[in-house]
Amino acid sequence: MSKRKRLSKKERQEKLKEMIKEDPFQNDEELAASFDVSIQTLRLDRMEMGIPELRERFRNVAQGNYEKVRSMVGAEIVGELIDLTLGKQGISILETNEEMTFKKTNIVRGHHIFSQAESLAMAVIDADVALTGVANIKYLKPIYLGDKLVAKAELVRIRGNKHFVHVKISVNQKQVFRGKFIFVSLSMDVDEE
Amino acid sequence: MSKRKRLSKKERQEKLKEMIKEDPFQNDEELAASFDVSIQTLRLDRMEMGIPELRERFRNVAQGNYEKVRSMVGAEIVGELIDLTLGKQGISILETNEEMTFKKTNIVRGHHIFSQAESLAMAVIDADVALTGVANIKYLKPIYLGDKLVAKAELVRIRGNKHFVHVKISVNQKQVFRGKFIFVSLSMDVDEE
DNA sequence: ACTGTCTTTATGACTAGGTACTAATTATTA
């Protein structure tokens, strides 16, 4: 694997940075081989650039993503719950980050907004378990990376086992989303309505 | 930290399993200390139960979640894209797992279904970038852990920069969800409609 | 050609967090 003439120190170090960003799970031996330098040289490079050793990279990725996966997928509620009156209303805040956006446009993917709205609406309902029946939603404005989404949910009506919740989300006091949710509590039989 | 009399081997091993599930980032020394046994005993336990060493656990979590975070958050599409005719229709499949469900009821959280539907609908549109404008959705049946969601999206109309897409999701040929999405392409100015 | 500096490579001692194995000690039970 002898590449073009071997790169200069600077080029090599820059390429190294990229490589590790792309795939952090290679050890010094493999990295050294791919640059066709000795393992010591590669280690000097890592030192100079402050790139941690493989096992620490594993730790970082593992712990970082552990949190992430927990808070993203396992969370009862998407965003941070600020205020809640069970059976009445609730407020949550979601800080948008780059993982929620399309890289090209920096616009936040719709389902993150939906998730915040739905999970907050669900939290407001004073029943053990509920299931989204119908949702009528509208995105009023595109939401950009870094926007802080403030969601307000209000339980507007209960009819039988159906709970009607309205959610409004705004960024800087300007409304960007509204949604009407109907949740069906599962205490009794749930089938076609 | 002397607990109640020290547990039996069986109890200890069961507890160990749980502990590692909860927090996989402890080394043998720490684990041994928390059970008040020697490090060798703890290692025997790990051997007997087939629990890998700390560094391998790091590797597993790192690599598993790396994939997960990439495919969950960064993914262009939620689920696996099976078929796609740009500007016409598309099909995707999403296998539900326990992270998508409420632990108590094993019912899949609504926003996962929504995400599958929205992202598929988006993929069908033959435009560079789009943004969900309005969605009218209905969950027809609860979806349980392990259900395989088959989503079919169809572009039904284009009017100006608005794209109308219908999505149906079914489990075992039975429809469980339908949604109507309107996407607005961003090629020109996007504001109130 | 010689010197000085940068870069690369080599070498050895040491570390964490183990595996794999043997042996000895302590508890429990028949």
Add this chain to the structure above:
DNA sequence: TAATAATTAGTACCTAGTCATAAAGACAGT
């Protein structure tokens, strides 16, 4: 009390490194 199970101790070895020191190679300026 003897047999069996569970626990602890100890050793050699492993990986993927760190840290420090030294030596060799490359290239420029004089």
